[in-house]
Amino acid sequence: MLTSTGIGSGLDIGSIVTAIVNAERLPLMARVDARRAEVDTLVSGFGILQTQLESIRANVTSLADASKLKATQASTTDASAVTVEASSAAQPxxxxxxxxxxxxxxxxxSGTFAATTEVVGSGTLSIKVGTGSAxxxxxxxxxxxxxxxxxxNASNSGVTASILKDGASYRLMINAxxxxxxxxxxxxxxNDGDSSNGDNAGLSQLAYNANEAHLSQSLSAADAAFTLNGLSLTSSTNQITDVVDGVDVTLSSITTSSVSVSVTRDSSKITGFVESFVSAYNSYVGSAKSLIKYDATTGEAGSLQGDAMSRAMLSQVRGLVTGTYSDVGGNYDALTDIGVTLQADGSLKIDNAKLDTAVRTDLDSIEKLFVGQTVSGTTHKGLAVQLDELMDGFLDATGLLPEKLEALDARIVDIEKDRAVFDARMLALEERTLRKFNAMDLLLGEITSTGDMLKAQLDALPGFANLRQSGSR
Incomplete structure (x- = not known):
């Protein structure tokens, strides 16, 4: 802000100009600030809803995925000998x-070498593993x-070479x-450098084939041998992935007694999906109710009170959660059938014992309730699938909430443009007013200076001082 203290008038021109400009600035800016505060409140409210609905979508995705609802767990009585992992494709x-x-x-x-720097020779090694190409x-x-x-090791031949120290000597080991x-x-x-490809010297000392065996076999190539429920089986690896669908078995040691392996449904994981969803739903309902509420007694209103979109969204979510899905088949038509009930405040409550029983005894009906099924070419969508699609309509790039927030961002841009225009107008007003006061101050300074000069001249006239003392002019 431009400021000046009146030299000619003695007035504090800066303070006067500031007061004049503020008299016009403050009402204008108060209206701009009020508009911005209103939009900021809406952005905050819709942002809270967006976060809560994103949480619902993240949790309902698991319930809408049939493979996750078939989660399994595997155990073994001797993990040091046999370990097991089971996927959703595994049957108990x-x-x-x-x-x-x-x-x-x-x-x-190989045979021994005095040092790793000992020269072996030169030529061409042809390495073949099994029936593969050399x-x-x-x-x-x-x-x-x-x-x-x-x-x-640089040849990518299907083998790995290493050097072993054997007492004071060294050996070259080659492993498939x-x-x-x-x-x-x-x-x-x-092309052995010593001109002989068959002797046990130079590069030929590394030969191992049907005709020459200059390397020693320290471990033979062998398949795993095991029985599964009495059936004798073999495997080229100790990781067996193709015997039982969805079950991966790793053999770690030879057994002296039978090892029992069990595959069961992971009911704790499935109930965990339900619990996480219920928690996310309750958080959303609590936030939404607080944002759209109006207390007639106290006059207190939420930041989204009166917003039709927020109310409609809450109503749609609640409708799906409390709805009936008898067309999906199975023994469970609604959340209440598996122990999830609606409370008076709109939240959900879980009967853990009932939910656990439902998951352990009739997982197929659980899957149908949440995912649905297709019957005679007609797809009947379950609760989770429909709710997941509803969340997409709310939260995707072209969904209700992103579009609403984008519109509010546009309003903020317009408000800040108005603020910039007002700031420029007030600056121009300040400059004009300051120029006027400075001009007035300069004029008063000139008048004062002229008066002082005339007084000095009059005081210098002969006899003027006596006249002034006598009271005559």
Whole structure:
């Protein structure tokens, strides 16, 4: 703000101008601030509803997913020997497992070398695993044990080479990456630098095939052998994923007695889905009621009181939650059938014992209540599916709440434009008023200066002082 203290008049021009401008500014800005506060209140209220409805959608998604409602859990009586995991595709059941052999990867080891820097030789290694294609590896002249190891590991040949310390000496070990009897390693040598591909010297000392066995077999390639409920089975790996649908079994050691494996429905996870949904619903109902309320006694109103959209949304959500779904089939037509009841305040309450019984004894009906089913080509949507679709209509990019908040953002932009216009107008008013007062102050200063000059001249006239003292002019 431009300020000035009157030199000619002695007035505090800055304070006077400020008071004049504020007399016009304050009412205008008060109206702008009131408009902005009103919109900010609406944005806050709709933002709260959006957050609460997002929570409902996040939780209802699990109830609308049939695979999650079929959640299972698996257990074993000896996890050190047999571990098990079950997916939603698994059917409840019990199994007995006996392990007589574990799957192993073929492992070959060289003779000893004095150091990892000892030269092995040069030539071409041809490595083949099982019935796969052979991989040709060029070994440069004067390659050391460590360099041969690195060349093998860089070849992506299906084996991994490493150096083992054996007392004061070193050995090169070559292991198949895959377990199973079919994954045996075959290594042939060509172009050996010592001109002999079949002797046990130079690069040829790494040969292992039907004709030369210059490497030692430290571990044979073998399949896992086990029985499942008395049925003898084999596997090329210790991770068995294709014997029982939805069940993954890992064999860790040979057993001396039977290991019992059990797959059951994970009722705690399913009831957890329901509990989380009910909690999210109750939070939304509590917030919505507070936002749209009006207390006739106290005159207290929520920030969204009178908003038709908020009331309609609450009504639609409540209608689906308390509705009946007899067309989906099954033994449960409504939430009340599984122990979820409506309270006087609009919230939901869970009878945990009734819910747990419903989940454990009739999961199929639980699934139909929440997901629905298709009968004779006609799809009957369950509670969760319909509620999930309703949430999409509220919350997606073109949904009710994002569009409402976008419209409010546009109003804020307009209000701030008006504020900027008022600020510019008030600045112009301030500058005009200050110029006027400064001009007046300058004029008063000139008048005062002229009067002082005339008085000084008169005082200088002969006899004027005596006249003034006598009272005559």
């Amino acid at each position: 059941g019990s199994y007995t497992v006996n392990v007589s052999a574990l799957a192993s990867a073929h492992s070959l080891v 991989t040709e590896i060029t070994v440069a002249s004067n390659s050391t044990v460590a360099e041969v190891r690195d060349a093998i 990456d895959a377990t199973g009897a079919a994954n045996t390693i075959s290594i042939s040598v060509a």
